[in-house]
Amino acid sequence: MKDSTQENSETLAARLEELGVSIAPDQVEELAAAYPALLAWMRIAEELGDEPGQRATPGAKT
Amino acid sequence: MTTANKLHYASLLEVSEQVRTRELSPVELTHATLARIERLNPRLGAYYTVFAETALAQARQAEAEIAEGRWRGPLHGVPIAFKDLYSLGPTTAGSRLLADHVAAHEAAAVTRARAAGAVIVGKLATHEFAMAAATLSDHFPPARNPWDTDRTPGGSSTGAGVAVAAGLAFGAYGTDTGGSVRLPASHCAVVGFKPTFGLISLAGVIPLAPTLDHAGPLARTVADATAMFAAVCGHDPDDPRSSVRQIAVGPNALTGEIRGLRIGVPRDFWEPTCEPAIRTRFEAALVRLEELGARVTEAPLGLSLLQVLAVGYVITLTEAAAYQLPNLRSRREGLGREFGLAMRAGLLVSDRAYRAALRARARIATQVDKLLEDHDVLAMPTVGVLADPLPAGPRPLSRRITENPAPQYTWLANLHGGPAVSVPCGLAPEGLPVGLQLMGRSYDDATVLRAAHTYEQAAGWGQMRSDFWP
Numbered sequence A: 001m002k003d004s005t006q007e008n009s010e011t012l013a014a015r016l017e018e019l020g021v022s023i024a025p026d027q028v029e030e031l032a033a034a035y036p037a038l039l040a041w042m043r044i045a046e047e048l049g050d051e052p053g054q055r056a057t058p059g060a061k062t
Numbered sequence B: 001m002t003t004a005n006k007l008h009y010a011s012l013l014e015v016s017e018q019v020r021t022r023e024l025s026p027v028e029l030t031h032a033t034l035a036r037i038e039r040l041n042p043r044l045g046a047y048y049t050v051f052a053e054t055a056l057a058q059a060r061q062a063e064a065e066i067a068e069g070r071w072r073g074p075l076h077g078v079p080i081a082f083k084d085l086y087s088l089g090p091t092t093a094g095s096r097l098l099a100d101h102v103a104a105h106e107a108a109a110v111t112r113a114r115a116a117g118a119v120i121v122g123k124l125a126t127h128e129f130a131m132a133a134a135t136l137s138d139h140f141p142p143a144r145n146p147w148d149t150d151r152t153p154g155g156s157s158t159g160a161g162v163a164v165a166a167g168l169a170f171g172a173y174g175t176d177t178g179g180s181v182r183l184p185a186s187h188c189a190v191v192g193f194k195p196t197f198g199l200i201s202l203a204g205v206i207p208l209a210p211t212l213d214h215a216g217p218l219a220r221t222v223a224d225a226t227a228m229f230a231a232v233c234g235h236d237p238d239d240p241r242s243s244v245r246q247i248a249v250g251p252n253a254l255t256g257e258i259r260g261l262r263i264g265v266p267r268d269f270w271e272p273t274c275e276p277a278i279r280t281r282f283e284a285a286l287v288r289l290e291e292l293g294a295r296v297t298e299a300p301l302g303l304s305l306l307q308v309l310a311v312g313y314v315i316t317l318t319e320a321a322a323y324q325l326p327n328l329r330s331r332r333e334g335l336g337r338e339f340g341l342a343m344r345a346g347l348l349v350s351d352r353a354y355r356a357a358l359r360a361r362a363r364i365a366t367q368v369d370k371l372l373e374d375h376d377v378l379a380m381p382t383v384g385v386l387a388d389p390l391p392a393g394p395r396p397l398s399r400r401i402t403e404n405p406a407p408q409y410t411w412l413a414n415l416h417g418g419p420a421v422s423v424p425c426g427l428a429p430e431g432l433p434v435g436l437q438l439m440g441r442s443y444d445d446a447t448v449l450r451a452a453h454t455y456e457q458a459a460g461w462g463q464m465r466s467d468f469w470p
Helices: A004-018 A025-049 B010-019 B025-045 B052-067 B110-116 B160-163 B182-190 B222-232 B267-273 B274-292 B305-330 B339-348 B351-375 B411-416 B445-459
Strands: B046-050 B079-083 B117-123 B173-177 B191-194 B216-217 B260-265 B294-296 B378-383 B420-427 B432-439
Touching: A004 A025, A004 B339, A025 B160, A025 B305, A025 B339, A025 B351, B010 B025, B010 B052, B025 B046, B025 B079, B025 B117, B046 B160, B052 B110, B052 B117, B079 B110, B079 B160, B079 B294, B110 B117, B110 B222, B110 B445, B160 B173, B160 B182, B160 B216, B173 B191, B182 B191, B182 B420, B182 B432, B191 B222, B191 B445, B216 B222, B216 B445, B222 B420, B222 B445, B260 B274, B267 B305, B267 B378, B274 B294, B274 B378, B274 B420, B274 B432, B274 B445, B305 B339, B305 B351, B305 B411, B351 B378, B351 B411, B411 B432, B420 B445, B432 B445
Parallel strands: B079 B117, B079 B173, B260 B294, B260 B378
Antiparallel strands: B046 B117, B173 B216, B191 B216, B191 B420, B378 B432, B420 B432
């Protein structure tokens, strides 16, 4: 059984692979550890950038 | 702390005047600068490359021209340097990936400085591609803060801050995407000026985030920075970001008069994240500005630091990752661990988030413009923490991408696009410099420089130099 961090790491590695970019196993764990903060930044940008009435649903998948 | 009374610590305009009147030989000045670089650079790491022979040739040419009465302007015959992001000879961007890269063409700003008669003594250290912090384990040794060599000089224009602060050049050109001119200026106790977006050409400068990148000078005085700006500004059709609206800012703009100037202080933006020692120095600077006749009032921005940084980083990571994608795909060795990971994070930013960040940037700029309707300049510390110790190795990505990022108040001006300057405003009890940042309306660079110059002349902090490099 995979834990959520491992699954997240595999998902991120797969997304990079789709773009033709590889990542070493130890580095993908580091990327996964920082990813929640990156999501938070994206959410902040979306909330600030959305027109009134078109705000992103809090926690929406990006 | 010592004050500047030696030739290598003289201002660019002071030596320029001596060169113009032939009291000082550009060749002797260049010899002295090269000798100081040779002696101190192994300990400070400011320069990657030194152009000793070509610099001396430029100095000899300047001396001959001035002797014939053909003085070109304040940079003529004066040794300066460029961050290693400007295309000029060996150009590495601080990356092992480009360790052997030699630029085929030189950057437009280099060409303009050369046309102004500058003696270009070398290329200066930078964080990798103007982003990832330098560490003790990098391919290129990190530049070290002249005030404490175990600490960073601030970046990404690390070598530029060090060279100007330690008397290894009379001025330097850096680049500034989120504060990379003003942060080293603050941490090294020199002046750093980011002009209005588009006023200095970026043609031939390796990009980080093209919609946020700026070029700008680091100097010992605001007047020096003004002269360096004036020497290279102007429309450039080879840079699509270059503004067709150009301004002239010369020494006459620095009147030393700020009576009635309206200064707004957006405390809600910076104060919650600012260290007390820095806030103390900043408050003292505000008192000085009021004594000089400025009217200082509160000016709430209505935005948090985290909002501004999140927007800045989403744009920067996305644009930088797009530029670096071929390097990432090629799987070539050479990108540093921290930079490579940051670029991979940039590839994970959604298109929707990037587009929203661009809209958010416009909204932030509008908020700043509203404040600048009622205020001539905005004042805040340049950065809310003192210079960090140099890291031994790559920092974890979660140190860079975090919900508690380093309090760099510089990003606001990059997102707004208007002018911003950092001037020294004192030392913290730890003996480390603190910077005052002034921001202004787009194309009103003259007001920002005038305010900074007036404060600098009255406060005198611009004369302080580290005791370690007499």
